[in-house]
Amino acid sequence: MLPLKNKKILIGVTGSIAVYKTCSLVNMFIQQGADVKVVMSEGATKFVTPLTFQTLTNKPVYTDMWNPVDQNSVEHISLAHWPDLILVAPATANTIAKISLGFSDNLLTTILLASLPDVKVLIAPAMNVNMWQNPIFQERMSVLKKNEKYSFVEPRSGILACRDEGKGKIAESDDIIKSALNLLK
Secondary structure (H helix, E strand, O other), X not given: OOOOOOOEXXXXXXXXXXXXXXXXXXHHHHHOOOEEEEEEXXXXXXXXXXXXXXXXXXXXXXXXXXXXXXXOOOHHHHHHHOOOEEEEEEEOHHHHHHHHHOOOOOHHHHHHHHOOOOOXXXXXXXXXXXXXXXXXXXXXXHHHHOOOOEEEOOOEEEEOOOOOEXXXXXXXXXXXXXXXHHHHO
16 A cells, blocks of 8 residues: 555755755655655755756756746746645755745745645754754744644754764654655545
8 A cells, every 4th residue: 555645745855964865755755656746945956966856756856946847837836736745854944944934035935935725844854953952943943833834853863964963863754754644644
């Protein structure tokens, strides 16, 4: 049985070293039957190229609001109306702050702001422990947590890519998939 059969998941990938984990996460969603499209921030493309996600999904990857893949639609609106679930993984502190303030200064944040009211957004943060613990960031995240549209998969603790130790590692892929399944019920 494919638990995500025919579920449409839009994955927003932002600029964090944890992008490499999202590659296997995309593959896991597809293996469970999901129809996956990927939107990458400019920062994310510095860690993994769009070609990687295009190869995994067999679909174009969306990276630039001003250079649409589909010339026959208002792309950010069609992408905002397409999914059953939007997953932002990894989600940087910058992107989470932008979402909480209603910014729409790139393709991903514009899609999120234009998404249909009943489409849930699952956020999987990944960042340095000091960024995670910063009260300003925590305040921005709490704004989203008060809105039932947004859910979080908490990051893990451990040794981070920068060699600091603490909370900030992206959640395990299995935990992200379980959270997605719960939101899609």
